[in-house]
Each structure stands twice: as structure tokens, then as C-alpha cells.
Amino acid sequence: MDPCENCGGEDHRSDACPVPRCYTCLKLGHIARVCPDQICRNCHQRGHEARDCKDMKP
Numbered sequence: 406m407d408p409c410e411n412c413g414g415e416d417h418r419s420d421a422c423p424v425p426r427c428y429t430c431l432k433l434g435h436i437a438r439v440c441p442d443q444i445c446r447n448c449h450q451r452g453h454e455a456r457d458c459k460d461m462k463p
């Protein structure tokens with residue numbers, strides 16, 4: 406069996422991979438929702454989404 410394309414594990418395929426992969430930074434182990442490298446479209450600071458932005462104006 407080929408190793409998992411996602412995490413390189415050899416005991417499963419990528420479509421059954423238990424390791425989350427972030428599509429924002431492409432790192433393993435977390436999802437984009439909680440990505441520490443994501444950039445807020447509202448205040449352009451790192452670490453949160455625009456919907457979670459504390460600087461959001463009403």
C-alpha cells in the first residue's frame with residue numbers, strides 16, 4: 406500500500422486519514438478554522454477569522 410498522501414502514514418490511505426490538514430497553511434494537525442497562520446480579512450492580523458474578529462465594527 407502506498408503511504409498516505411496527507412500525513413505519510415503507511416497504515417491508511419489519504420481518504421481515511423485521521424490527521425487533520427489545514428488548507429490555509431497546508432500544515433498537519435489542525436484545521437483552517439483554528440489555524441494560527443490564518444489572516445483576518447477584517448483587521449489583517451494573524452490567528453483568527455474575520456467572523457471571530459474583535460475589531461469588527463457594527
Ligand SMILES: [Zn+2]
Binds near residue numbers: 413417421422
Ligand atoms: Zn494520513
Ligand SMILES: [Zn+2]
Binds near residue numbers: 432437
Ligand atoms: Zn493552518
Ligand SMILES: [Zn+2]
Binds near residue numbers: 457
Ligand atoms: Zn481581525
